[in-house]
Amino acid sequence: MAKEIKQAITRSRDTLVADALGAAALMVILVGSLHLPSFL
Numbered sequence: 001m002a003k004e005i006k007q008a009i010t011r012s013r014d015t016l017v018a019d020a021l022g023a024a025a026l027m028v029i030l031v032g033s034l035h036l037p038s039f040l
Contacts, residue, residue, distance in 0.1 A: 009016065
């Protein structure tokens with residue numbers, strides 16, 4: 001199973017960084033939108 005996980009990571013290394021950046025951007029948007037009513 002560890003071998004399969006390593007193979008999956010090596011196959012998708014290019015998209016892994018982009019997916020991580022997209023997830024981080026979504027978290028920033030979520031936190032920002034949850035704090036927005038306190039600013040208004």
